[in-house]
Amino acid sequence: MSQTDSPLLPAVEAFLRFLRVERQLSPLTQSSYHHQLQALIAMADDIKLTDWAQLDAAKVRMLTARSKRAGLGASSLALRLSALRSFLDWQVHQGVLQANPAKGISTPRAPRHLPKNIDVDEVGQLLNIDLNDPLAVRDRAMLEVMYGAGLRLSELVGINLGHVDLPSGEIWVMGKGSKERKLPIGRTAVTWLENWLALRDLFGPEDDAMFLSNQGRRISTRNVQKRFAEWGVKQGVNSHIHPHKLRHSFATHVLESSGDLRAVQELLGHANLSTTQIYTHLDFQHLASVYDAAHPRAKRGKT
Known part of the structure; x- marks a missing residue:
C-alpha cells in the first residue's frame, strides 16, 4: 500500500x-x-x-x-x-486515543558534543571586514549583533526596527517558545547598526525588518548562514563560521570572563540551567590545559 x-x-x-x-x-x-x-x-x-x-x-x-x-x-x-x-x-x-503508547519508550542517549567556539583573536579577525559596499556593512552589523548578544539565528533575522533601542544599547528578541527577552548588545554592535541604518533605505525596504536582502525583503536564515561562511573564508579564519558558532563563542567568552553561569543562562535565553552548564566543560578544558602546562606535578616527562 x-x-x-x-x-x-x-x-x-x-x-x-x-x-x-x-x-x-x-x-x-x-x-x-x-x-x-x-x-x-x-x-x-x-x-x-x-x-x-x-x-x-x-x-x-x-x-x-x-x-x-x-x-x-x-x-x-x-x-x-x-x-x-x-x-x-x-x-x-482529540479523544481518539485513551493514552499515549509512546510515553515511557526511550531511545539510546546521543553522545553530548561540546559546542565549538572561536577565540577572541579569531573573532577580531573575522569582524575586521573591508567595508566596500552596503552589503558588507549589513553583514558586519549582523555579525556584531550575533556575537554581541549571543542570539539564535532565528532571533537575528526576526529583529524589526522597533526592537532596537540604540541610545540604551538594548535589543528585544523573541526566543524559543515565544519567550521574550531584552538584551544588551554593546557599543560596537550599536555603532554598526547605526552604520547599517544609514544605508538601509538604499534597498527600498518593503517591511520593518532590521536586516534586508538585496531585494529589500527580510533576510532569510539560509542567506545569513551563507554570508557568514563566506566571510569566514574571506577573512582567513581557520574554522567554518556559522551563526551558532558565534553564539557559542559569545557564551564561552562571557563565562570565562565573568564566571557567572546564571547570567549567561539569562543572556542565552535557556529555560534550564543544565543547558547552559555545557559551557562550564569548555571553560574547564581551558583551565585543565593551563594546569597541565604550568603545574610542577602535572608537567609531562619530568621527574
Missing part, C-alpha cells in the same frame, strides 16, 4: 494542519514533523498497523527498532520518537 493510500494518513494531515494553523510552528519544524511521521507510515505495513488505535508500546518499540536498522543514529531516533509522541498526545487530546 502506498503512503498516499494509507488509512493512517488523514490523521497525520489533520495534525500537520493543527501545527500550522493553531500552533503556528515554523515551516522548518512542520517539515520535520511531516518527514518523521511519513517515515513511520512507510513502516506501518511491516508491523500490520492500519489504524493508530492499534498502536501499543510493543509496536512503538518495533517501529523504533526498524528505524534503527534503517541506519538512524541516536539523535535521529530521538527526533522521530518525539514527533510520534507529540502526534499521539494530540490524538489523546
